[in-house]
Amino acid sequence: MFRIDIDPSAIASVLEENLRNHAVELGVDEVGNVLEAGDGIALVDGLPGVMAEEMIVFPNGIFGMAMNLERKQVGTIILGDYSRIEQGDRVRRTGKVLQVPVGEALLGRVVNALGQPLDGRGPIVTPDYRLVETDAPGITDREPVHRSLLTGLKSIDAMTAIGRGQRELIIGDRQTGKTTLAVDAILNQKPGDVRCVYVAIGQKMSTVASVVSTLEARGVLQNCIIVVARASDSAPLQYIAPFAACSMAEYFRDKGGNALIVYDDLSKHAVAYRQISLLLRRPSGREAFPGDIFYLHSRLLERAAKLAPAKGGGSLSALPIVETQQGDYSAYIPTNLISITDGQIYLENELFYQGFRPAINVGLSVSRVGGKAQTAAMKKVAIKLRLEFAQYRELAAFARLSADMEKTTQDQLNRGARIAEVLKQPQNSPLSLPLEIAVLWAALRGHLDGVPIPDIARFEREWIRYLEASHPEIGAEIARSEDLTASTETSLETAIGQFKTLFLVTGIPV
Ligand code: ATP
Numbered sequence: 001m002f003r004i005d006i007d008p009s010a011i012a013s014v015l016e017e018n019l020r021n022h023a024v025e026l027g028v029d030e031v032g033n034v035l036e037a038g039d040g041i042a043l044v045d046g047l048p049g050v051m052a053e054e055m056i057v058f059p060n061g062i063f064g065m066a067m068n069l070e071r072k073q074v075g076t077i078i079l080g081d082y083s084r085i086e087q088g089d090r091v092r093r094t095g096k097v098l099q100v101p102v103g104e105a106l107l108g109r110v111v112n113a114l115g116q117p118l119d120g121r122g123p124i125v126t127p128d129y130r131l132v133e134t135d136a137p138g139i140t141d142r143e144p145v146h147r148s149l150l151t152g153l154k155s156i157d158a159m160t161a162i163g164r165g166q167r168e169l170i171i172g173d174r175q176t177g178k179t180t181l182a183v184d185a186i187l188n189q190k191p192g193d194v195r196c197v198y199v200a201i202g203q204k205m206s207t208v209a210s211v212v213s214t215l216e217a218r219g220v221l222q223n224c225i226i227v228v229a230r231a232s233d234s235a236p237l238q239y240i241a242p243f244a245a246c247s248m249a250e251y252f253r254d255k256g257g258n259a260l261i262v263y264d265d266l267s268k269h270a271v272a273y274r275q276i277s278l279l280l281r282r283p284s285g286r287e288a289f290p291g292d293i294f295y296l297h298s299r300l301l302e303r304a305a306k307l308a309p310a311k312g313g314g315s316l317s318a319l320p321i322v323e324t325q326q327g328d329y330s331a332y333i334p335t336n337l338i339s340i341t342d343g344q345i346y347l348e349n350e351l352f353y354q355g356f357r358p359a360i361n362v363g364l365s366v367s368r369v370g371g372k373a374q375t376a377a378m379k380k381v382a383i384k385l386r387l388e389f390a391q392y393r394e395l396a397a398f399a400r401l402s403a404d405m406e407k408t409t410q411d412q413l414n415r416g417a418r419i420a421e422v423l424k425q426p427q428n429s430p431l432s433l434p435l436e437i438a439v440l441w442a443a444l445r446g447h448l449d450g451v452p453i454p455d456i457a458r459f460e461r462e463w464i465r466y467l468e469a470s471h472p473e474i475g476a477e478i479a480r481s482e483d484l485t486a487s488t489e490t491s492l493e494t495a496i497g498q499f500k501t502l503f504l505v506t507g508i509p510v
């Protein structure tokens, strides 16, 4: 008989060895179930290991993001068509925190909050992705704002100058020119120097279309990324959009370049976040907004920064927009944003209807850091402008009460009215720094005193045209030196003297 000797202890040791080396690999592909879905929110169970802000996938490739991690279930937001998600659907983890494509490939494109193209110009191919929520640069990674970000709008560049890396709030009622002002600032950026990101949150499609066509018509769309979460998109997409757009802008900042981001607007963003929070049953506070709404917006706006040379020296400036109801800037969201940002440009209904456009209320508008970054040329003009304009407004308030005034008061009022007129600017026509200086200088030096108010806009247009055609060297000198030296002023005096005689010949009293 054939016989095999079996040693039980040998078998045990082999088994033991096998067990020891047997590694249990737990993948992140946990699969859960939708318990409840609707209004852009889904409650999910069966995802015990999911991370906060991790992307999850619903059927049909619809993405979601984990927001509320609870013991037995996870509250998620749906970043897509939520009407296609039902109770009982399977949901899978991805193991990745939400990220969006970034890079040069996005320039000139219109994308949604996930960076997917909306403009029908084909897919966006880029090797770079960034997290939607990232930490803002720390104090030591920054340096003080020291270069100005010119908007091309005389009143802003002179009175509430914005610096690169600054956050300046644009605040005003409905239809007071908020979007136009921000778009003008984008139009004024030289392609390649400052990259621009415009993010529309809860806007009408017609507004977005007109912004895109303005940028395209001026040939600056190639310098911009447009991120769109329309009013008809779900609240989660509107909530994500500014963060995603900020990541796209940060790409340029971190490569040592300059970027400008416009958030249009954060009131609608706050409303979208309130909707999500209420549906996720988070506790609500003032005006039913969740308690962390201040933190949400400060987290977003802290990402605007001027980086130190050691970090590449790049900058990201932000122009958040907030809408007020009947001029009430002390409401919850506006006051939050006023305290987070480095200043505000306050647009006023009454001025807008008086035709004073851009309708900036100079008294209520401030810029806390930009003044330091102003060019020497603009500083020289701005100091005088601010003083004369403040005196004029005070005098004008008195003048309404008394009929007869001294000659000097009358002169001051005349000059002030002309300065006010010069601060008006048509939309979509930003001016270069030398031209801004030349126009403001002319008004402050009294060269417009004899021009009737209705002719001032034309005087300004023709003065600019004359300077560009006959004395380009003056503009070139101001642009080069960024200063208004005594010799440049003399050249300006000569030039305006010649220009005024031309005007006299053409019949306009100067
Ligand atoms: P909404 O509250 O609807 O977002 P808004 O405050 O963004 O409005 P805009 O859409 O920018 O305002 O402008 C409102 C209207 O005012 C537009 O028709 C625009 O053409 C006009 N407008 C804005 N600025 C100027 C300007 N400087 N000169 C002339 N018209 C202007």
Ligand code: MG
Residues within 6 Å of the ligand: 178, 179, 180, 207, 264
């Ligand atoms: Mg608008």
